[in-house]
Amino acid sequence: MRRVYLSFLGAGEYKEAIYKIGVKEARATRYVQCAEADILGNAYFDVFYIVATPTSKGKHFSALESELKQLGVTNITLIEISEKLEASNQWQWFENILTKIDQGDHLTIDMTHGFRAAPIVLSAAINFLQKSKKIVLNAVYYGAYENKDENGVAPIIDMKDFYIINEWAEAVSRLIEDADARKMAEIAGQAGGDKIGELNDQTIIDAFNDLTNTIRNVDINNVAKKTNAALALVHEKSKTASPTGKILLDLVIDKFVSISSDEPISGNYDKAYFHLQLEIIRLLLEHRLYMQAFTVMREFVGSIGLIQVEKANMRKSDGFKQRNKADIFLRMLTNDEQTWNFDGAEDLKMRVQPFYDTLKNLEIETVLRRFCREMTDYRNGFDHAWTNRKESFSGIPEKGNEFYLQLKGVIERLESQNLIP
Secondary structure: OEEEEEEEEEOOOOOOOOEEEEEEOOOOOOHHHHHHHHOOOOOOEEEEEEEEOOHHHHHHHHHHHHHHHHHHHOOEEEEEOOOOHHHHHHHHHHHHHHHOOOOOEEEEOOOOOOOOOHHHHHHHHHHHHHOOOEEEHHHEHHHHHHHOOOOOOOEEEEEEEEHHHHHHHHHHHHHHHHOOHHHHHHHHOOOOOOOOOOOOOOHHHHHHHHHHHHHHOOHHHHHHHHHHHHHHHHHHHHHHHOOOOOHHHHHHHHHHHHHHOOOOOOOOOOHHHHHHHHHHHHHHHHOOOHHHHHHHHHHHHHHOOOOOOOOOOOOOOHHHHHHHHHHHHHHHHHHOHHHHOOOOOHHHHHHHHHHHHHHHHHHHHHHHHHHHHHHHHHHHHHHOOOOOOOOOOOHHHHHHHHHHHHHHHHHHHHHOOOOOO
């Protein structure tokens, strides 16, 4: 990990000034780069890059280099760029700068004297480097010469937050698109300032890590509880959030509110349970977490078989023990009745048979049977990493959505027949 300094050298006339970062002042200088080296210390950076055009190099580089060396800075490297504004020239120096930055470098940039379109190009470079080389942006300085205080001291302002917000936007995007909170945890602590501080809250980050782990681990009975806990924190933080932070927090709320619950989950196989499971399946498919989605769909069908099983619930150990009857119900649907063989489990089959017969009389069993075997084949393929086939099934996203709609239709028919409490 290197500490890298990168600054532009303009071709204008520089006037002497005293600069400060925070309360620490530098000695008087014409060059803001020298002020920053003076304040931060000559050994703070491993390499000192100065970006200049032929004109600015001729007018100022020699004097700047000499003053920096007087401050004890010796590791100075010039990056010369073209003064032509054609896009090809901009790309050339853009890529030239990229090659100077190594993986994981800690980067400090001064943009006080950016050449024409240089700040725009460099902003793109920063974003690219954050993604491609995982650089850590320590500071983005601007020497506000025109904004001197009553003592004639010009502040050096750190604009880093305007670049870190891009990282937070990506982190929120990953959270809502991929159910992945790792990016939030990765950049926690990098963002300073009170403008986006509401995003850098370890309690919220931990809550969403907990929620997304619950989703990815298919711990479906705890999703609603974890979602409620996370969204409660977000709602509270949103009340006092900055406009920028509120936009991002609202995106999170809109994404996960469908798998939250206004009322405590009863723990029974009731309407609220099945509707929540449907939302979880939809979310998993939307996040392209297909293995998890097919697992939940398979268990969803098994849960239908427990609707009228006495004691079946998710509150007590006796209730959880009834899940073996869910597997029996699935076997009944995925095998032809003529081939049923429940030796050793006949008593379990007898407990499920009455509801199965009810569904058969209403032709709901026919609907379930039509897609359950294929859906289970997909789920088993994922479960065994497709090692029992030459390759994975095709059309997984389409099949996932098809099975989801079938399950949704089954629940609607069960509700219309008042078969779900």
